[in-house]
Amino acid sequence: MLQIQARKSDQHSLPREATQLSRSTSVSQACCLLRLPVKVHSTTQQLFTYSHVFCTYILVSSSLRSIMLRLAGSELAACPLASSWSRLGQADFHKTAITSAKDVSSPDRNYIQRSTVPTYHFQKSLPRLPVPKLEKTCERFLKSLTPLVSSEQHAKTADVLAKFQQNEGKELHEELLAQNKKNKHTSYISGPWFDMYLKDRRPVPMTHSPFIAFQDDPRPEYNEQALRAANLVMSSARFMRSLREEVLEPEVYHLNPAASDTLAFRKRLPEFVSWYGAYWYKAFPLDMSQYGNLFNSTRIPRPDKDELYKDPAAKHLLVMRQGHFYIFDILDRDDNIIDETEILAHLKYILADTTPPPTHPLGVLTTADRDTWTKARRQLINAADRNELFLQLIDTAAFCLVLDDEDLADPIQLSRSFLFSDGVNRWFDKSFQLIMSKRGTAAVNFEHAWGDGVAIMRYFKELYKDTTTNAFLHPDSQPAKVDSSRVVQRLEFQLDPFLEETITKVREEFAQRTASLDMNYFESLQLNKDIAKQYKLSPDSLMQLVVQLAHYRLHGKCVGTYESCSTSAFKHGRTETVRPCTVATHKLCRQLFESKEAASVQDMQATIRECSSMHNTLTREAAMGQGFDRHLFAMRKLAEAKGQSPAFYSDEGYRTMIYDILSTSTLPDPSVMIGGFCPVVPDGYGVGYAIQDRGVGFNITAYKPHKDATSFVQSLEASLVDVHNILDGKTPSKTT
Secondary structure, eight states: OOOOOOGGGOOOOOOOGGGOOOOOOOOHHHHHHTTTOSSOOOOOOOOOOOOOOOOOOOOOOHHHHHHHHHHHHHOOOOOOSSGGGGGGGOOOGGGGTTTTTOTOOOOOHOOOOSSSOTTTTTTTOOOOOOOOOOHHHHHHHHHHTTTOOOOHHHHHHHHHHHHHHHTTHHHHHHHHHHHHHHHSSSTTTHHHHHHHHHHSSOOSTTOOEEEEEEOOOOOOOGGGGGHHHHHHHHHHHHHHHHHTTTTTTOEEEEHHHHHHHHHHHTTTTTGGHHHHHHHHHEEEOOOOOOGGSSEEEEEEEESSEEEEEETTTTTEEEEEEETTTEEEESTTTTTTTHHHHHHHHHHHHHHTOOOOOOOGGGGGGGOOOOOHHHHHHHHHHHHHHHHHHHHHHHHHHSSSEEEOOOOOOOOHHHHHHHHTTTSSSSOBSSSSEEOOOSSOEEEEEEEEETHHHHHHHHHHHHHHHHHHHOOOTTTOOOOOOOOOGTEEEEEOOOOHHHHHHHHHHHHHHHHHHHHTEEEEEEEEEOOOOOHHHHHOOOHHHHHHHHHHHHHHHHHSOOEEEEEEOOOOOTTTTTTEEEEEOOOHHHHHHHHHHHHGGGGOOOHHHHHHHHHHHHHHHHHHHTTTOOSHHHHHHHHHHHHHHHHHHOOGGHHHHHHHHHOEEEEEEEOOOTEEEEEHHHHHSEEEETEEEEEOSSSEEEEEEETTTTHHEEEEEEHHHHHHHHHHHHHOOOOOOOOO
């Protein structure tokens, strides 16, 4: 007899009858024991089993290449599921599905990479994230504050900060150093940063869930929805298996691949000193601690603080279509990826399902504020015995594949769909959702609490490369001749009146919130990477300068600006903030838009060079853990934990600094078509951008009626022309 144990954290026991299930239990017998409808999804009978489920946001601002160059420069359906539960070996659930003689155990099809160096080889020897000196943090803060406030306010804040530095700040800094010394296995920011996300009670899709869309497959015939989805699932499974068995190549940036990306390099680096050896080869290993949360992971709503939950051995995939949930295994009992033609068959079966959309779609609840969702999830578990089991299947699925029926081509419509849609066909709690539009455009929407952009971008780039150069399925591929109704299970939750009412209310609230979000997108050939290189300027600094000019043109002032920079060069590094609004960008804004600051083209060219130099310095410092935001944040959390309220943290200067009107992020990889996220404050802008070899692109979000994205896009276009003209030696327009 099999024992079923529910996740302890849900604090809900299964009915006694559930423990009576054996490996020979049929669907109808199990349904009777668990008091479920006998006809759950089909009339077929199949074996099933359960086993114990084990308990356990911000995009990277610049490419890993640019960060590491700077580092080097500084010299450093229902319960009858043949799913993941079969991993204990009680039964072979795939014997009814496999029809071909193909050897599914072949390493070439099961692994996206087979590295000779274990995935986490460098992890133990990674350097620790440094805690900046308190005096340097205060100095950097005041310098960054200069363009944001009046000289009078700056003087007041400087006085408050000086007192903080000598009193509470000094004590908090010493406490942080002592705490950091005790916790050598991690970084000083890791714990507080996780808490920041998990304690946030706001709705996840509007605060912590950015999206990144793939470029279309360059072969148009490969973009058919089912075909591309199946290839993406296949490549995802290959990535997952490589990661699980630690044969995925370690995340290493090679400054000189000819010298360091070699077998000799790998053999000479024992694990406990591997980072130091890599450094001499000018190779920079990056932290990979977040990779463990990429698959089979979810965020579960809890009172006060959510939980990150994962089951790293689960074998099944979650598919959503028209608000319905479908489950099927993508690994067999030996952990081999099932035949790719079976995956295609199962997806076509789901796409052909004519079941009407649910009147009360459960996925909408993941768009609610976390307190509402916590209460609703608890009620969902209590409403029916099967509901908790179904939630476990969702929570532990490898990831969520979303099949949409909308035929969208417009970038703005696609962005809205990939960012939040109407919430019906989404499950925002999963670590990531792989979303497929009807015409085959694909995107990743990821929940931010579990990690930053490093892991998701690695997965994203590997996925695009594998599916476009090593596709396992082709336009003439035929789906396997299998009875998918025996394998694919639709999870049918039982709802009570309270849940139905809650879903209706949450759906209306989400519709109102998303309707208030304005979005606009544009591309331009005015600037590109070659132009930046021609003038020996940082491409990212030029893009950030354009953003600053656009805001100043519209609103006549400088504001708090956030650009995320990865600190993954350090053990358990997360991010540091680059503050792109500087005295140099403010100077160019005044030169352009204030007549009393009129300057020659040559002077403005010199200012642009100054902007680039200052931006490079800030980015290099941030990548080395020498910013000021995370240090001040960690000390603030220590003060809050002790019930202290230092005056500095309520000072207008500090509040102005951290009120990020402009939240910016760049994704300059050629595999990315478009990306986006919501503003982080009600009267702010979300600015996604990329500079490529041929041009630049911006994706802007803003909440009405406070701001509108269209006006900002128009201002960006004008600012691009201004910068291009200045670099070209032409006098720019003085219009505002």
